[in-house]
Amino acid sequence: MSQLPRPPQLTACPACHEPLEPADNFCGGCGADLSAVPPPAAPGEHWRTGVPGRGGGRADARPAPGPLPGPPPGSDCSASPTAPPASAPPDPRDPRAAVAVPGQGAHALCGAPGEPGAARPGALGAGRACTACRSGMIDKDGYCEHCGHAQPRERDHMEHELPDVAAVSDRGLRHHRNEDAYAVSAPALADGTTATVAVVSDGVSSATRPDEASAAACAAAGEALGEALPAGTDPRRATHEAILRAAEAVAALASPPAVNEPREHEPYRQVNAPACTIVTAVVTGELLTVGWIGDSRAYWVPEDRGTEPARLTEDDSWAAQMVAAGLLSEAEAYADERAHAITGWLGADAYEIEPHTASFTPDRAGVVLVCTDGLWNYAESAEEMAAITPSDARTRPLAAARQLVAHALECGGHDNVTVAVLPFPRPSDGAGAS
Structure with a gap:
């Protein structure tokens, strides 16, 4: 008897369309047996492109994403949602119900195992009862041995709040894991004041191990800023060096070539290596400094809504290049299926690492929002974000971050969602609105 040909690799569950890992035998969303169903094709979200001048000119084979899902019936995605009451009991059927825990201390990193914010109730672990069927036990890979349901992961939902910055991250409603990460801190400066730092990173879904890439980037950039700012380094220079440090950390995740493999290009660049975007924000006194590579963004939202908000970053993306070249309007560019093809990222296969930095001195009170496209997909312009x-x-940055994430989830939750909220001036400095 001849052996049956092996079916092509499933990328999404045919029953519920939940994204899948190559080694998955069961769907993490509905528990479907993947060996018994035919594999349909699934669109991707984030992919890379070889636009000349950025990203090394490599075209990725990941298909372009389809349109974002619309809001659920009855929801209003043009206005700020109402946050759920704090006293509401968690739904035991929600696999994320037990994993939201505010952080503590002056430094918090979410996304790296062993760091503050990584260990949560409900995290993966053998010997626990399944949160779906309540009868099966969980294997070492985090799946129920009875129904095959994936259990809550440590990074499904993360929150941290420091005196002058707060961040929230959620895996969204369509992804099986959270590939975003963030780091927030408040390093003491030499003049006796304190800086506020936020780093947000979005893993490139078409690359390998995007969750590790984003975690490595946030850890490296946060550590670099925590060292440079207290030493008196100019915030803009510190931001530039921090992004380069993050790029090195992500590139180091790539597998080295075999001993007998020819090395035509140095340093070694692995095809489809772990990759991510990054955006940072630093508040020092009256100065606001941002840095970025990719399409994660920073927005300025003034407290006086009678004044204009602003987007502080420019995407490294196909859409941004079309707009900059005058070939398409912003509305036309972002309506195109190629809009989210990024032209700059961190990773071993990024031939050019060009950190963008900018400094501002706002003349009024407000907040800086640092976020991934899982949020700004539903509020693209500065006016919509405001x-x-x-x-x-x-005055309530954590509550604001929660509401912004809730807005993205109510509008479809197509991607992982992460946002950090930095008040300006810092409320702890006793400064008020002008």
Whole structure:
């Protein structure tokens, strides 16, 4: 008897369309047996492109993403959602119900095992009862031995709050894991004041191990800023060096070539190596400094909504290049299926690492929002982002971050969602609105 040909690799569950890992035998969303169903094709979200001048000119084979899903019936995605009451009991059927825990201390990193914020109730672990069927036990890979349901992961939902910055990250409603990460800190400066730092990173889904890439980038950039700013380094220079440090950390995740493999290009660049985007924000006194590579963004939202908000970053993306070249309007470019093809990223296969940095001195009170496209997909312009930002975001940054994430989830939750909220001036400095 001849052996049956092996079917092509499933990328999404045919029953519920949940994204899959290459080694998955069961769907993490609905528990379907993947060996018994035919594999349909699934679109990707984040992919890389070889636009000349950025990203090394390599075209990725990942298909372009389809349109984002619309909001659920009855929801209003043009206004800020109402946060659920704190006293509401968690739904035991929700696999994320037990994993949201605010962070503590002056430094918090979410996304790297062993760091503050990584260990949570409900995290993966053998010997626990399944959160779905309540009868099966969990194997070492985090799946129920009875129904095959994936259990809550440590990074499914993460929150941290420091006196002058807060961040929230959620895996969204369509992804099987959270490939975003963030780091927030408040390093003491030599003059006796304190800086506020936020780093946000979005793993490139078409690359290998994107969750590790984003975690490595946030850890490296956060550590670099925590060292440079107290030493008196100019915030803009410190930001530039921190992004380069993050790029090195992500590139180091790539597998080295075999001993007998020819090395035509040095340093070694692995095809489809771990990759991510990055955006940072630093508040020092009256100065606001941002840095980025990729399409994660920073927005300025003034407390006085009678004044104009602003987007502080420019995407490294196909859409941004079309707009900059005057070939398409912004609306036309972002409506194109190629809009989210990034032209700059961190990773071993990024031939050019060109950190963008900018400094601002806002003349009024407000907040800086640092986020991934899982949020700004639903509020692309600065005006739209300001419209969904709570009016008390400067005095209640954690509540504001929660509401912004909730807005993205109510609008479809197509991607992982991460946002950090940095008040300006810092409320702990006793400064008020001008």
